[in-house]
Amino acid sequence: IRDMADDEATQATNNDASECKRSAVQLGYWTDNFINFFVKQPSRKAPEINRGYYARVKGIEVFIDKFIKITGGNGQIINLGAGFDTLYWKLKDAGNIPINFVELDFPNITAKKCYHIKKHKQLIDRLNTEDGEIRFSTTDLHAANYHLVGADLRHLSDLANKLKQAEVNFSLPTLFLAECVLVYIDSSATSLLLKYLAEIFSNSVFINYEQVNMKDKFGQVMLSNLRSRGCMLAGVQDCESLESQQRRFTINGWKSSCAWTMVDIYDSLPATDKLRIEHIEMLDERELLIQLLQHYCISIAWNGNTFKNFSTI
Ligand code: SAM
DSSP, X not given: OHHHHHHHHHHHHHHHHHHHHHHHHHTTSSOOSSHHHHOOSOOOOOHHHHHHHXXXXXXXXXXXXXXXXXXXXXXXXXXXXXXXXXXXXXXXXXXXXXXXXXXXXXXXXXXXXXXXHHHOHHHHXXXXXXXXXXXXXXXXXXXXXXXXXXXXXXXXXXXXXXHHHTTOOTTSOEEEEEESOGGGSOHHXXXXXXXXXXXXXXXXXXXXXXEOOOBOTTSOBOOTTSOOTTOXXXXXXXXXXXXXXXXXXXXXXXXXXXXXXXXXXXXHSOHHXXXXXXTTSOOSOHXXXXXXXXXXXXXXXXXXXXXXXXXXX
């Protein structure tokens, strides 16, 4: 029962992420013409949260753009724990859709996402279909190059089966995205997942966004300043430092990896963009933003030669 309650709390983090993104989009931090189909009511968040989300979304976007450029559109993207992410639709409107795009999450979440997609013409009309056919079940959706499938990432046979149904090609250059996901999965299950992916996708790159620097100077895990919504942060020990983030990949079959705190990622964003967003809302205590950014990171890991130049920001 405790496990089920934890899973439900973990799934609820998707609401939080989507609401925060909706809040920042509403205020003009970045453009997302699709998030409002998944989150109806905008709820205002604190300025430092909006800025933190801006850094998260833009920081990840830099690497996604890199992947699209390097592969010339001939790759595939697999979003692990995708929640209500709108990346597929944003890439579609930008004319940057890769050969295949797969989203995985718990069946409870993919069922809700299926419902929203079915309900909104603006979403469903953008799914490519060769013969006009889109196959739906309660939890899964299959179009020509977009597949939304329900699976528990801790169960590899389940995952393997769903990847097959999503028509994944194991030899294509592949980008994995895990945005605030692995921290909810215990360390040993994450290890098995990363090992499995490294083995079957020999030419791939992994973008991971999540918590870091989780221990204070006494070695205690600090949860007070992180908004974990009462969830068990099962993978918290991997979030100790940038080194542990990188090591998690290299000990599990990935050739190399790099990691930056969100302070570095934020600093690396174009100056004009930062100037623009810093004028959207006043931030009384800049220190609050720095503290928040210090506790999140982006790590990149890769296999195969295609992605060896991924490690710069
Ligand atoms: N990646 C999305 C984003 O950033 O907007 C959603 C982030 S939300 C904080 C975490 C997501 O990971 C949730 O949708 C949750 O259901 C999913 N997740 C966590 N553990 C999972 C697991 N074992 N299997 C599948 N999905 C999982």
